[in-house]
């Protein structure tokens with residue numbers, strides 16, 4: 001068997017120790033003689049797992065007690081609807097910073113429920129992000145929403161935007177746990193798991209408790225943060241296996257030395273790729289260096305007709321998942337926490353060789 005270096009944007013690579021542990025425990029979890037997928041979410045073993053996920057996330061991300069940690073179903077996209085439904089209250093507008101595909105889709109979804117004020121818009125170019133001091137922010141809006149790392153366009157905020165007294169809401173689906181975050185600057189942070197936190201199915205929502213409880217009566221109760229918080233995110237049957245993998249991932253992150261240690265490695269990995277791209281005549285990345293994503297390195301080949309050969313030859317070296325998103329084309333190397341430095345080194349070496357052949 002060959003384990004390939006998997007640069008897929010999501011569902012993305014998992015650390016080998018996580019996969020091995022899941023394999024070892026698959027037939028018999030916690031000496032119950034059944035797998036974790038086959039036990040009640042009301043069992044004491046599963047309740048303990050859920051409590052562990054909560055406390056491990058709080059510890060790794062330094063989440064203050066005044067925040068609720070919810071584990072919800074329906075992916076990040078269901079949060080695109082849940083966020084305006086939960087946070088609008090008496091307000092009639094929400095601010096959205098459109099810096100790539102995911103924030104654009106979030107703004108589109110929100111416009112089904114509220115008036116959306118586009119505070120800044122770089123779509124579809126998305127090569128940079130306007131300084132937040134120059135955003136057109138409606139001060140009467142319920143919140144200001146941004147996407148911390150645009151997975152498709154490869155654009156990432158280097159620090160949270162400055163939005164005055166506006167409540168800040170962030171999509172961190174593709175970079176939560178990749179670096180320390182100032183939770184207190186935010187009213188809400190959400191992240192689906194299949195990029196940096198595990199497998200698809202579960203979405204982490206970190207939300208300030210005082211914001212809960214204003215959901216309109218005609219909205220679905222499964223999307224109601226207050227209702228979910230009251231039931232420890234078990235208003236309906238949770239995606240138990242995704243919670244289990246999340247738990248293993250959190251242990252793995254702690255084993256790596258935590259979020260700060262991973263942040264250093266992540267920066268190093270990204271630098272290796274951007275340094276190569278910047279020295280190359282073949283590979284091109286047009287993104288403002290300040291906003292280049294540490295998670296999704298998006299680039300094009302100067303000669304587009306070589307891209308297919310690039311992908312095929314990379315695959316023959318066991319470097320897979322490199323095709324860019326259909327919205328932007330080109331190549332995308334997603335290098336989340338789980339991608340070891342050796343994987344990036346192998347990609348850099350391949351890219352050098354490929355350029356020399358041309």
Ligand SMILES: *Cc1c(COP(=O)(O)O)cnc(C)c1O
Nearest residue numbers: 075076077102151171173174192
């Ligand atoms: C993948 C992704 C999403 C969508 O997640 P789903 O779980 O498929 O709904 C949203 N935002 C960002 C930043 C993403 O990377």
